[in-house]
Amino acid sequence: MVLSNEESPIYDIKISSVGPGHISGQDAAQELTGMDLAMKLHYIRTVYYFPAQAFEGLTIIDIKETIFNWLDHAYIPCGRFRKSDSGRPYIKCNDCGVRLIEARCNMGLREWLEPRDHDDDDAKHKLLVSSQVLGPDLFYSPPVLMQLTKFKCGGMAVGLSWAHVLGDAFTAASFINLWGQATRKQYPAQPLRMAHYNNEAQNSKSPIREPLSVKRVGPVGDHWAMKNETNMETYSFYASWAELTRLQSSICGDKDKENQQIPPFESLCTIVWQCVAKIKRDSDVKMVTICKKDSGNSFEGVITNKAQRVKVVKTDVPVVELSPIELGLLIMNQAVDETKIIEEVMDSDNELPDFLVYGTNLTFVDLHDAPIYDLNIRGHEPVYVHCGINNVGDEGVVLVFPSREDHCDGVRVSVTLPENYISDVKSMLKKEWSLCSC
Amino acid sequence: MPQIDSKYVKLAYQYLFNHLPTLILIPVTATASAHLLRLRPDDVITSVQSIHLDRFQILCSVFLIIFISTVYFMSKPRPVYLVDYTCYKPSIMCRVPFSTFMEHSKMNLKDNPKSVEFQMRILERSGLGEETSLPPAIHYIPPNPTMEDARAEAELVIFSVVDDLFARTDLKPKDIDILIVNCSLFSPTPSLTALVVNKYKLRSNVKTYNLSGMGCSAGIISIDLARDLLQVVPNSNAVVISTEIITPNYYKGNERAMLLPNCLFRMGAAAVLLSNKRRESRRAKYKLVHIIRTHKGSDDRAYKCVYQQEDAQGLVGINLSKDLMAIAAEALKSNITTMGPLVLPASEQLLFLLTLIGRKIFNPKWKPYIPDFKLAFEHFCIHAGGRAVIDELQKRLQLSAEHVEASRMTLHRFGNTSSSSLWYELSYIESKGRVKRGDRVWQIAFGSGFKCNSAVWKCNRSIGTPTGGPWEDCIDRYPVHIPEVVKL
Numbered sequence: 001m002v003l004s005n006e007e008s009p010i011y012d013i014k015i016s017s018v019g020p021g022h023i024s025g026q027d028a029a030q031e032l033t034g035m036d037l038a039m040k041l042h043y044i045r046t047v048y049y050f051p052a053q054a055f056e057g058l059t060i061i062d063i064k065e066t067i068f069n070w071l072d073h074a075y076i077p078c079g080r081f082r083k084s085d086s087g088r089p090y091i092k093c094n095d096c097g098v099r100l101i102e103a104r105c106n107m108g109l110r111e112w113l114e115p116r117d118h119d120d121d122d123a124k125h126k127l128l129v130s131s132q133v134l135g136p137d138l139f140y141s142p143p144v145l146m147q148l149t150k151f152k153c154g155g156m157a158v159g160l161s162w163a164h165v166l167g168d169a170f171t172a173a174s175f176i177n178l179w180g181q182a183t184r185k186q187y188p189a190q191p192l193r194m195a196h197y198n199n200e201a202q203n204s205k206s207p208i209r210e211p212l213s214v215k216r217v218g219p220v221g222d223h224w225a226m227k228n229e230t231n232m233e234t235y236s237f238y239a240s241w242a243e244l245t246r247l248q249s250s251i252c253g254d255k256d257k258e259n260q261q262i263p264p265f266e267s268l269c270t271i272v273w274q275c276v277a278k279i280k281r282d283s284d285v286k287m288v289t290i291c292k293k294d295s296g297n298s299f300e301g302v303i304t305n306k307a308q309r310v311k312v313v314k315t316d317v318p319v320v321e322l323s324p325i326e327l328g329l330l331i332m333n334q335a336v337d338e339t340k341i342i343e344e345v346m347d348s349d350n351e352l353p354d355f356l357v358y359g360t361n362l363t364f365v366d367l368h369d370a371p372i373y374d375l376n377i378r379g380h381e382p383v384y385v386h387c388g389i390n391n392v393g394d395e396g397v398v399l400v401f402p403s404r405e406d407h408c409d410g411v412r413v414s415v416t417l418p419e420n421y422i423s424d425v426k427s428m429l430k431k432e433w434s435l436c437s438c
Numbered sequence: 439m440p441q442i443d444s445k446y447v448k449l450a451y452q453y454l455f456n457h458l459p460t461l462i463l464i465p466v467t468a469t470a471s472a473h474l475l476r477l478r479p480d481d482v483i484t485s486v487q488s489i490h491l492d493r494f495q496i497l498c499s500v501f502l503i504i505f506i507s508t509v510y511f512m513s514k515p516r517p518v519y520l521v522d523y524t525c526y527k528p529s530i531m532c533r534v535p536f537s538t539f540m541e542h543s544k545m546n547l548k549d550n551p552k553s554v555e556f557q558m559r560i561l562e563r564s565g566l567g568e569e570t571s572l573p574p575a576i577h578y579i580p581p582n583p584t585m586e587d588a589r590a591e592a593e594l595v596i597f598s599v600v601d602d603l604f605a606r607t608d609l610k611p612k613d614i615d616i617l618i619v620n621c622s623l624f625s626p627t628p629s630l631t632a633l634v635v636n637k638y639k640l641r642s643n644v645k646t647y648n649l650s651g652m653g654c655s656a657g658i659i660s661i662d663l664a665r666d667l668l669q670v671v672p673n674s675n676a677v678v679i680s681t682e683i684i685t686p687n688y689y690k691g692n693e694r695a696m697l698l699p700n701c702l703f704r705m706g707a708a709a710v711l712l713s714n715k716r717r718e719s720r721r722a723k724y725k726l727v728h729i730i731r732t733h734k735g736s737d738d739r740a741y742k743c744v745y746q747q748e749d750a751q752g753l754v755g756i757n758l759s760k761d762l763m764a765i766a767a768e769a770l771k772s773n774i775t776t777m778g779p780l781v782l783p784a785s786e787q788l789l790f791l792l793t794l795i796g797r798k799i800f801n802p803k804w805k806p807y808i809p810d811f812k813l814a815f816e817h818f819c820i821h822a823g824g825r826a827v828i829d830e831l832q833k834r835l836q837l838s839a840e841h842v843e844a845s846r847m848t849l850h851r852f853g854n855t856s857s858s859s860l861w862y863e864l865s866y867i868e869s870k871g872r873v874k875r876g877d878r879v880w881q882i883a884f885g886s887g888f889k890c891n892s893a894v895w896k897c898n899r900s901i902g903t904p905t906g907g908p909w910e911d912c913i914d915r916y917p918v919h920i921p922e923v924v925k926l
Contacts, residue, residue, distance in 0.1 A: 016577040017538050021530025023568050061531070061574060068531040080537060095568065096537035140541045 009112075010127050010149060012104040017097040017142070021068035024075035024191065025093025029082075031197040032090055032165065034346035035305040035339065038214065038355045040089075040224050042164035044172050045129045045388045046372065049109060052154030054380035060102060063148065070182035071097070073191045074175055076303060077144045077166055081134065088352060089138075091194075101130060101147040101159075109155030113384055122234040122414065125386045129159025133391065135223035144175075155383075158375075165224070167194075167303035169387065169401075170293055173371045175303060180376040188301065195304035208345055211338040213289040213312040213361065215393065218354035225391050226356055230418040232396070234388065235426050237435050238403055239268075240410035247271065247433065251324040262328035265292075265400055268413055269364045270328040271433055272398050272425075276362055276417070277319035279424045285395075287314045289363040290335055310342060310357065311335035359393025359416075367401040368411050387414065394418060452813070455785040516672070516714040518665045519722030520895065524602035525862050526595045526681075526707040527908040528571035528852075535568045536561055536926055539701075546580045550692040560701045562923045565825035565846065569912075570704040570853035575685045588624055588685040589633075595681055595707040596630065597637060603709040606906070609675065611638040616667050616676035617646045620660045620857055622886075623746075624683035625650035634679070645671075653744065653885025654821055656680065657857035658893045661712070662729045668714040675715070681707035682856035689755035696755030702824055706855025706862065724879070724895040728780050732773040732890045740765045744886035756886075763830055769890035770834065773882070774811070777892055781814040781878075811835050811880070815894075817873065818842065819863040821883040822849035831882070847916045852908070857883070860893075862908060866916070868901050869909040875900045 055063065071078055079093040105112065105128075112124065130145040143166055147159035162172040178188060217226055239247070244264040251267050262270065269290065277285045290311045299307045313335045319327065346353065358365070372385045387401040396417040403412035413435075415425060429435040454461070540558055547553050573594075575587035596619075603609065617640065619630040628636075631646035647663060649656055657680035664676040684705055689696050713722065734740035743759040779787060786809040793807035811818075818841045820831050828849065832842045844863040848855075852862055860881040867873055877897040884890050904910060 015579045017542065017579075018531075019533070019535060019538060021533055023535075064574075065529070065531045068533070080541075094537040095535040096541055097535075137544070140544055 008127070009106050010103050011106065012102075014102045016100050016102075018064055018067045018071065018100045018146075019078045019095045019097025020071040020075045022072050023095065024072050025079055025095050028093045029084075030076055030079065030091040030093055030194050032088075033195060033197045033304070033306060034343035035308075036165050036167075037089065037352065038342050038346050039164040039168075039305050039357055040134070041217070041220065041226050041354065041356055041391055042358050043133060043390045044160075044162040044164055044169050045126070045131075045390050046160045046162070046169075046172065046176075047125045047128045047386045048158040048160070048176075048372070048375055048382040049113065049384045049386075050156045050158065050377055050380060050382055051109070052151075052156075054377040055150075055156045056154065060148075064100070066183045067098075067100070067146075067179065069187070070179045073182075073188050074178055076192060076194055077162075077175065079143075080140065081138050081143070086350070091143075096142070098144040098146055099130070099132075099142040101145065103128075103147060103149045105149050105151045105157075107151060108153040109151045109157075109383070110153070112151065112157075122236055122386075122388070125388065128157040129388075130161045131390065132161065133223070133225040134163055134165075135225070136221070138222035138224070163224075164305070164389075168293075168305055168308040169365070169367050169389075170307060170370050171299070171303040171305075173374070174300075177371060177374050177376075180374070183378045184376070190301055192301060192303050195299070195302055195306045208341060208348065211310075211312070211341045211345060212287060212314070212336075213310050213338045213363075214342055214355040214357050215360040216353050217356045220354045226393070228392075228418075229394050230420070232392070232394075232416050233419040233422045234414055234416045235422050236412050236414040237429065238405050238410055238412050239435060240405075240408045242408075243410065243435075244268075251328055253325065260329060260332065262325070262332060264411070265364075265366045265368055266328055266331050268400055268411075269331055269398070270324050271429070271435075272364070272413070272415060273331075273362065274319060274322075274324060274327060275425055275428045275432070276396070276421070279421055279428065281320075284318050284320070285362055286316070286319065287312060287361045288331075289313075289357070289361045290331065290366070291358075291363065292366045293369070308339075309337055310339050311337050312361065356393045358389055358397045359395050362395045362398070363392070364398045365389065365400070367399060370401060373402060373404065386412070389416075392416060396421075452783065452785040455788055456783045458784060516669050517719070518668050518726040519713050519715075519718045519898065520724040520726065521675075521711040521713050521718050521722045522603070522607045523708060523710040523723075523861050523864075524599050524606060525858065525865055525908045526599045526705070528705050532571035532573060532577075532705060533569055534572045534577070534704075536566075536924065540926055542577075542579055546690075547692055553692040553694060553697060556694050557697055557701055558926060560698060562926060563825065564701060565828075565849045565920050566702070566704075566853050567850040567918075567920075569851060573683075573685045573705055576688050580690065581688050583685045583688065585626070585686070588683055589626065591685045591705070592621070592624060592626075592630060592633065592681075592683050593637075595683075595705060596634060596679060596709075599679065599681075599707045599709040600634060600638065600677070603677070603711055607711050609677075609711060611640050613675055614638075614640055614644055614677050615671060615674035616664060617644055617679075618649065618660045618664055618676065619647075619679045619681075620649040620652060620656040621681050621683055622651055622653050622656060622856065623687045624685075630679075653887060653889065654682075654823060654854075654856045654859075655883040655885030655887075655889045655891040657708070657860055658729060658881065658883050658891035659731070659889075660857075661710070661726070661893055662731065662891075664712050665726060665729065668712065671714075673715050674713070676712040678710045678712060679707065680710075680857040680861070682858070687756075689753065691749045691751055691753035691755060693749040693755065693757075695757050695759070696749060698758050699756050702854040704853030704855055706852055706858045708858035708861035710861065719898070722898050723901060725898050726893070727878070727896050728777065728892070728894040730773055730777045730780070730892045730894075732769055732776065734765065734769045734772065734888045734890070737765075737888075740769070740888035743888055763826055765888050766827060766884050766890070767830060767834065769884065769888055770831065770882075773890040773892055774809075774835075777894075778809055781880075781894060782809050782811070783813055786810060786813060808834070808836065812837070812841070814878065815880040816877040817844070817864075817867050817879045819860045819867075819879060819881040820845040821881075822846075822852075822854055822859040822863065823884055824854060825849065827884065843917050846920060847918070850918060850920055851912065851916070857885075859883075865905070865907045866909055866913070868905045869903060869907060869913040871903040873897050873901050 079091040134141040143163040145161040149157040399414040573591040575583040629648035844866040881893040
């Protein structure tokens, strides 16, 4: 499929809003934590592909009815941003709703998902989800947008655009999974809530150091987005669990040895970090950010950014001189958790700085256990789910999310970098690690 | 102390004049009975026998009595019973909170921030709540409704409300003799009555009438038509459906006087079963007492005050003139002047007459006496045209907050549903358990033309709660306090 400029395969676009069917938010003010505000410039964009049977026989009215019922229990993302007297943004739960975009595609689902040998193959997924950001009219911008694209064969793509200020990718997945339950007339006992905001940072004693994993940008004002200096492109490849085990062992060497085992995600980080470092010879990549889910606390029923730990890994020795196992161990043992520092800096600064988190350094985001395949529409699971994080910094982002391809479970690794590095990374990954998108 | 005295004086005066015939009759009857009791039985028989009438005179007298009775009973109008009625409860997916309406307005009118500002101010002061509904086609940005969308809305609301009516009254489609549908702004061919006949397979000799273009007061006009038909057709059922189809009438321009209806009009419909069958007299909820229609169209100002027209860009909308409230007040005055003698108790009428004579003869500066309509009616259903209309009528008729509660709460929960709003209001009063047997209800509606129409009903039987209907799941939340200005 060649994406020619003349004719887009997506047509018949209609925009409306859907919100809670009953009075739910009652205009309550929902406060945002420091971490929420730190992530405000990023957006999570996930596309779920469903077979024709999932939505068979349902008119758009029927589908909207399920959404109205669902959002009764998830009304916080239906609100809109306001600013308190101090200038701190908060959410007014006014039931305004999520934006719903209906569209049609002139191709069949199978044809659409066929991988093509094109550098930016990932661009096709971007057509199925909105790229709208918050602002410049912040008070009237929806934090969540959904796009329902119907394929020629009857299959459906559900594109969820989720403002990161609401919560991380795990939260976004659990939010939309509630819709799946609503299509089966199951509803949660309690509506989704947000993590409580503790204003502890006001009591901080010593001057806080600047976190290395974030960059101060802006001021962006009410337009919560950053423009990249260079065009970014995304390349993604699939690796089955068997493949990952192979990669693990080739990094760690013999299992019998006393070496610490590098888990699959960290192995992938090692591989990609080394590739990128080798390609960017002039500007050695000495620091990366790792974002992982907090394995300790459970955040069920809560939409939050508190569950994501932002860690930074620094090396003094040039990366190209380190062996994979050394790099892997560095990632495992020398990562510094900066989550608390970021929150403290945000809360102690009355001016509320604008932070760029993803892409300040080469960022690795671990979503390999995100429940994206748990979105079950009337008993049908998605045939494929594609994740993306948009509006990221120039250093790039690597996303690892679960994937099911050729009836095999594994992960898909999506690498977003400035466009001039992408083809080199692609060929190096293929050559040195036999990893390709096919 | 003088205040309490005057209250008792007023009460005594009212009691005296309202029960004057009774008060005169009692002493007369007492005297006659006393006189009769003094006569002995023999005297009574003698006096009866002394009346000599031959057979011919007796026969003539009997025929005369029969003749007069027949003429009397024939000329009495057939009673018209309201057996029951249903109102449309919109689906949750039609809900439009304030915030959504404003956001869509901003996007639809992005080149006209002043018009958006105007709509916001209207909405803040409108008295509408967060649960009013617009049809699915109007939820799109921008709304681009087709005729098919309009028909879909018509089918949705009309079929829903007629199905409910059949369920509540056990009415069979083949038993409908008269069908009247009023919908002002959507008049397709075949008509909406044909839509109902087709869907429910009504009889081929059903009398159908489709009233369009008659505005928000058309609901009462339809009842009036049904009543007149029920005088001519004995032993029949009439179904009246009042609705307004929003889909084709959403104004897409930016002229301020024409944006007002977009802010206030919402989805709604009502279906009413009327009957003149004698056996319905037991289960019917209300009996129709009066209908008073006032048309001010002969005055140019009144004629043009609600006017459908194209704006400068050729977009069609309804223009509401600034004189609307003044004209409504005049129309109301005409209507109640006609209605007064029919419903007011003797005491009020006498006072009004005396004040009128006094003003004409003695001193024109005397304040005109406004009759106390609270003595004539227990319940008031004022068309929920907008907050200003309800405020104006409350002031003019000196009604308490409880009297206008049904109108205000209907405006809050359902918005201005045009001709069906009177039925939502009545349903509110019933759901609150306030309607008792013998209570009189006054429904008053204003509409383009300019018309002011009133209907007076008398409650026929006790109505218990819960009653079902559109207020079923939310009546406990009402009444709510509606602030002057809602912050968006």
